Each structure stands twice: as C-alpha cells, then as structure tokens.
Amino acid sequence: MMLSAPSVPANTTAGVRCFHAEELANRLPHLEKWLHSDKPTPLSRHPRWLNVLEQSLGHSVYMLEAFDGDKTTGILPLAFVHSYLFGRYLVSLPYLNSNGVVADDETVRQRLIDRAALLADELDVRHMELRHEKAVEHPALNARMDSKVHMRLQLPDFPGPLWEQFPAKVRNQVRKGEKSGLNIVWGGDELLDDFYSVFSRNMRDLGTPVYGRSLFAGILEHFSKEAELCVLRSEKTPVAGALLLHGRGVTEVPSASSLREFNSTCANMLMYWNLLERAVQRGQAVFDFGRSTVEGGTYQFKKQWGARPEPAVWQYYVRDGDAREMRPDNPRYQRLIRIWQRLPVRLTRWIGPRIVRGIP
DSSP states (O other): OEEOOOOOOTTOOEEEEEEEHHHHHHHHHHHHHHHOOSSOBOGGGOTTHHHHHHHHHOOEEEEEEEEETTEEEEEEEEEEEEETTTEEEEEEOSSOSOOOOEESSHHHHHHHHHHHHHHHHHHTOSEEEEEESSOOOOTTOOEEEOSEEEEEEEOOSSHHHHHHHSOHHHHHHHHHHHTTTEEEEEESGGGHHHHHHHHHHHHHHHTOOOOOHHHHHHHHHHTTTTEEEEEEEETTEEEEEEEEEEOBSEEEEEEEEEOGGGGGGTHHHHHHHHHHHHHHHTTOSEEEEEEEETTSHHHHHHHTTTOEEEEOEEEEEESSSOGGGGSTTOGGGHHHHHHHHTSOHHHHHHHHHHHHTTOO
C-alpha cells in the first residue's frame, strides 16, 4: 500500500511518498543502499528496524521517502504504536534512542515533517514523536524534551590507550571482576535465554515493564552480522548481559543489565570493559552508551568511562494531551513502579511485553 502525498507544484518533480506494507518491503533494499556512506552511522538508523518492529512488536510501520525526480533525498521511518490502555502514537522509532528525519537539506526536512504530520492526522494519534539529536524548526512540532543526553565515547585504534585513560578506580574494579572467576561469552541466539533471564529480572527490579524475548530474537535475526550478545556467567549462572549493535563506525549498547546480588564481583564493570574492547577490536570510532538524565546515576556511570554528553532532542507534534504523560519519570507512575517491583519475575515476563509494546 502506498498512501498519497500532498500535492506537488506543477513546476517541480520533488515530493514525498509514504510506503506501507508490501510496497514498503519492496522499497527497503533501495533505501538501505541510499543510506550507505562513508560517514559513521549507527545501526539504529538502518531501515531494517521497521521489519523488526513490525514482526516482533506488532506495530504498523511506514516509511516516508522524499524524492527529486528519480533521486532519493531523505527518509523518515515511523511506527504506529497503539493500545487500548494508552492510546495511539506515531514514533520514530520505538525502543531506539535516536531516529527521525534523515535529509539532504532543510527543504527536504520540512517536506518530510509536513507529510508525517498529515499521517499523524490520518491515523488520529495523540502525538507524533521524532527522536532527533538536533532540533528541526517546523510549525507542527509544538513540544520537545531535551532533559536527557546521549553519552558517547571516542575510541582509539587499539585497547591500550583506552585502558590507560580510565581513572584508577575504574581499572581496579575491572581487575576485581577479572579475579572473580566470571566467564565471558559472545554469541547470538544461543545466548538469548541467558541474556533475557538477566535483563527481564533487572527490569522488574527497576519497576519497568520488560520488552518481550521476541524483540531481541528479531534483532539478532535481522541484524545477524551487526548484532551480538555478551553474557557473563558465575559458573553456570548468568549474572550480566548486553546487546551490542555495530553500525558503520559506531557501536551502541541499547540494552544491558546485571544482577544486583553479584555487585560485589564487579561483573557490570568487567562487562562494560569487554564491550568497549570489542568495539575497538572491530575498528569502531565511537561507543554509544545510550541516553541518560544529566547528572543522574547512569550518567555518572557512563561518565567514569570517559563518555561525553551529546544532545538528545525529542520533538513532538501533539494533537491531544501532553507528550510527557507516557514518560517513565512521570510522578503519577511512581506507585505503579513500586508495585511492579514486588511482582514475580515470571509474571512480569508474561504481562510486561503486552504493556510495553503500547508505550511510545
């Protein structure tokens, strides 16, 4: 299905197409090639994420493509998130920290957001959320959140200089982890159960509904060469795990967890050192630790590794309500978080994915 775009003046061949369903599947290979360049590009920008979100979370997905004649000039991937509990939203893109408009110039950016706002109207969503890193000025974008930042570390050509730049406290904690008898393994699907057992338990402890195992299975399936799991075990017990995404020059860690009762082993510190070392070994230029609230706990954890803050500007076309309503730090959810923390892990694994898939 290809939805119609706003009319284009007769004296130009430029416009925006909206692809959905079978038409989108046929168009994605072309857009993957268009995005290919020598510039560092995180895997979170890859158009194939639409396949992951559709198949693993059940979202309806769309791709807006700006064109000028037969030339692609920009894209904007979008997922339609809807549930009976929370309502209807258009997001670019769920689960990922950064996405939104990719365009050759400002005129193209404006056209893509014009069409995205029209799609939001057509789908009657409460708001559209674009997870930008730099603000785009557009009359439809009437709200924004920039209280969080991306924490990123520039990587050297080999691990030695990276190790030497860490504070003595960090190096000592990594060494303690190395002496704790933990076993570090790398892999894909074969490690998914171990990874998910740690991740889902940690999300319960944080009071956060957990994504389903199927999301991570989908990521490993669609990005078999770019995504991998790291798991640390104490004998046969998994105690820490992380998902790494290796883009062009950029490695991201969108999901990582460790068990609190093993904090004394410094398993989390040992894991992150191995994640960083892995990225360097693959020749990556940047390690992206993910988003954090400025001066918050995770911000300080990432800062100790040398990561520096970069802007995260989430912009909104709000049609109903307040864009902040569905954010986890909303005070209205504190009681629910405390209740969730007391639930059995097995129960949270069953009901958590049904809840979180409907949260933008």
